Amino acid sequence: MDIQVLGLRKSFGSNLVLDNLNVTFPEHKVTCIMGPSGCGKTTLLNILMGLLSPDSGSVVGVPKLKSAVFQEDRLCESFSALSNVRLVCDKKVEDKTIIAHLERVGLKDSYGRKVFQLSGGMKRRVAIVRAILAPSDIIFFDEPFKGLDEATKQMTIEYVKENIKGKTVIMVTHNLEEVKAVNGILIQMGVNEE
Amino acid sequence: MSSIMSGSNKGRPEKIGAIVFALFIWHIGALLLDQQLLLVTPLAVIKRLFSLWTEADFLSTIVFSFLRIVSGFFLGLIVGSILAVIAGRFYLAEVMFWPFLVTIKSVPVASFIILCLIWLSSRSLSVFISFLMVLPIVYTNMLEGIKSTDRKLLEMAALFRVGWLKRMKYIHLPHLKSYLLSACSVSIGLSWKAGIAAEVIGIPDGSIGEKLYEAKVYLSTADLFAWTVLIILFSVAFEKLFLLFLKRLFVQLEGS
Numbered sequence: 001m002d003i004q005v006l007g008l009r010k011s012f013g014s015n016l017v018l019d020n021l022n023v024t025f026p027e028h029k030v031t032c033i034m035g036p037s038g039c040g041k042t043t044l045l046n047i048l049m050g051l052l053s054p055d056s057g058s059v060v061g062v063p064k065l066k067s068a069v070f071q072e073d074r075l076c077e078s079f080s081a082l083s084n085v086r087l088v089c090d091k092k093v094e095d096k097t098i099i100a101h102l103e104r105v106g107l108k109d110s111y112g113r114k115v116f117q118l119s120g121g122m123k124r125r126v127a128i129v130r131a132i133l134a135p136s137d138i139i140f141f142d143e144p145f146k147g148l149d150e151a152t153k154q155m156t157i158e159y160v161k162e163n164i165k166g167k168t169v170i171m172v173t174h175n176l177e178e179v180k181a182v183n184g185i186l187i188q189m190g191v192n193e194e
Numbered sequence: 195m196s197s198i199m200s201g202s203n204k205g206r207p208e209k210i211g212a213i214v215f216a217l218f219i220w221h222i223g224a225l226l227l228d229q230q231l232l233l234v235t236p237l238a239v240i241k242r243l244f245s246l247w248t249e250a251d252f253l254s255t256i257v258f259s260f261l262r263i264v265s266g267f268f269l270g271l272i273v274g275s276i277l278a279v280i281a282g283r284f285y286l287a288e289v290m291f292w293p294f295l296v297t298i299k300s301v302p303v304a305s306f307i308i309l310c311l312i313w314l315s316s317r318s319l320s321v322f323i324s325f326l327m328v329l330p331i332v333y334t335n336m337l338e339g340i341k342s343t344d345r346k347l348l349e350m351a352a353l354f355r356v357g358w359l360k361r362m363k364y365i366h367l368p369h370l371k372s373y374l375l376s377a378c379s380v381s382i383g384l385s386w387k388a389g390i391a392a393e394v395i396g397i398p399d400g401s402i403g404e405k406l407y408e409a410k411v412y413l414s415t416a417d418l419f420a421w422t423v424l425i426i427l428f429s430v431a432f433e434k435l436f437l438l439f440l441k442r443l444f445v446q447l448e449g450s
Contacts, residue, residue, distance in 0.1 A: 051349050066353055074350040076364045078448045087364055088354040114448075134354050 001061040002026050003048070003138075003168070008057035010043055017043045021057070023187060030169040032184035034176070039190025041172045042071055045140050048170065063168065067136035069144045073127040077116040081107060081126045084115060088134040101129045105159050106152060120147045125156055132163045139164060141171040145178060157181045234416045242420040251400065259320065259402040260428060263389035266324025267382060273325070274332030274377075281333075282340030291333070299330045307392045316396035320403070323392035324385035331381040339373030340366075363447060371444050375437060382436065386429035 003025040010018040017040040025031045025048075033041050046052040048062055067088075075084050085098045102111040105125040110118060115126065124147050131139055144160070145153045161182055171184060179186050217236050224235040234242075246252055281288035303323065310322055347365050350356075356364070393403020402421055409417035 049353055051353070068350075068353055070346070070350065072346060074346050076347065076368065078368045079364060083364075087356060087360060130354075 003059065003061040003170075005044070005048075006058050006060070008044070008047065008059065009055045010040070010047065010052065011055060018047075018054070025168065025170055026185065027061075027168050028166055030164065030171065030182050030184040031187060032171045032173055032179040032182070033187050033189055034173060034179065035189030041189055042142055044189070045142055045170065045172055049140055063137035065135055065137045066140065067131045067134040067138070068140040069124075069127050069131045069142060071142040073115075073123045075115045075123055075126060075130075078114060080112050080114055081118065081122075082111045084126055085130045085133055088130055090135055093133060098129070098133060101133060101159075101163075102126070105129060105156050121149065121152060124148060125152075128156060128160065132160070136167065138168040138170070141169065141173075143172055143174065145173075145175070154181075231413055231415055234419055238416050239419040239423060242416040243423060246417075246420055246424075255400055255402055255405060256424070256428070258398075258400045259390065259393060260432075262318070262320040262401075263324045263385055264432065266321040266326075266389060267328050267385040269321070270325045270328025270381065270385070271332050271378070274329045275336050275374075277329075278333050278336035278340055281337050288337070295330050295333060298326055303327065303388050303391060304395070307395045310392075311396055316393075316398040319396040319398065320389040320392045320401070324389040327384045327388040328381040331384070332377045335373045335377035336370065339370040343369050367447060368444070375440060378437060378440065379433065382433040383429055386425060386432075390425055 005021055005023045005025075008018050008021040009016075017038075021040075021044065033044065035041055043052065045068075047054050048059060049066060049068060050062070076087065079087075081102060082095065082098055085102065086093075086095070089098065099111055102108075102125075105128065107122060107125055107129075110122055115123060118126065124144070128141075128144055131141070131144075141160075145156060148156060157178065164182075169182075169184075171178075171182065173179060176186075178184075220233075221235050221237070224233045224238075227233050230238070277287075277291055281291055303326075306326055307319065307323055310319055314322055343366060348361070351361050351365060390403050390406070393401040394406050395403075397404050397407050402425060405421050406418060409415070409421065
């Protein structure tokens with residue numbers, strides 16, 4: 001079932017962020033949202049994730065099993081990368097599977113280290129692996145590849161592409177290359193205001 | 195900026211030097227005063243400590259007070275934590291608890307002791323007074339910790355449908371660690387001070403408080419100092435051991 005966003009409106013105080021937004025996100029496809037900063041991309045994502053309530057309008061068709069890479073990493077800093085991923089996985093997912101995924105994104109020697117000991121780019125990749133391995137029908141990505149150097153970004157994009165097949169994906173990005181790399185359907189937000 | 199009052203190992207030689215200097219000043223002061231009734235020398239206190247050790251009721255006296263004060267501390271820790279969790283969850287509960295906590299915090303401990311002597315037997319007085327001293331400290335610290343829990347992590351846990359037990363382990367407990375350690379560090383010393391004060395006023399048989407009271411009655415300054423040294427030693431030892439236990443517990447939790 002496609003996700004339908006109908007007449008969505010959201011403001012923070014006097015700041016109107018989303019005004020009568022209508023958009024459809026096709027099921028089992030990758031949809032990428034682009035737009036200038038402050039145009040409401042993350043707000044839309046938060047409403048779709050159920051973390052924010054709209055002032056008016058409705059969202060239908062969002063699957064129950066959700067997963068996400070947030071704008072911030074949102075990791076448990078005093079636990080290892082492995083533990084952070086294990087936190088959201090089904091019991092049947094073995095540690096060796098998680099380790100294989102972490103190794104796939106270049107964290108071979110780091111999965112046992114506590115998150116606060118990892119660099120920003122490493123934390124980002126842990127957050128991506130967590131989102132991939134969590135049981136889900138839809139994955140939200142909010143600028144997932146920010147802070148990654150070019151080579152690591154390409155490796156991580158490949159990893160994401162391999163692991164999102166058959167899932168509904170909604171990705172916020174500022175980079176057209178990333179949209180092309182994940183074969184995403186592009187939705188532009190805030191272009192009229194520009 | 196590091197502080198000499200903090201429990202770190204930094205400046206340990208300086209601390210030892212300061213203690214030796216303080217003992218030296220005390221010794222010289224006692225010699226100059228030359229009044230055993232007013233101020234005994236540190237050597238006389240050490241001598242009395244060794245003779246106390248050989249007395250028949252020494253161990254039972256220590257055990258009597260230790261068990262009651264520590265029980266009061268644990269009771270305050272448990273009840274304070276539970277109340278903080280309830281208050282953190284329900285604002286109305288926080289409001290309802292507020293007058294009780296303010297009263298406990300502001301009423302002089304001596305007033306509580308005398309009031310409690312009417313309600314309770316003198317033997318259980320130190321348990322209740324220690325409990326009363328620990329409760330508001332633990333409650334306040336834990337509530338502050340609960341309120342400042344990272345909402346973004348809680349949102350993450352909600353989105354990924356993380357169960358409450360895992361939320362406790364991964365989000366709440368690591369965040370509350372510093373608040374809990376700080377509460378325990380402050381309240382252990384206070385529970386000993388207030389517990390012994392309760393015993394001195396209530397004079398239960400076979401307690402450290404009774405020994406301090408007898409020292410006052412018989413004007414035995416060496417006894418007063420020796421028992422005081424023992425109270426400090428037990429209070430500090432219990433604090434260090436309990437904090438070490440808690441820290442190990444958190445290391446195990448985060449390592450598992």
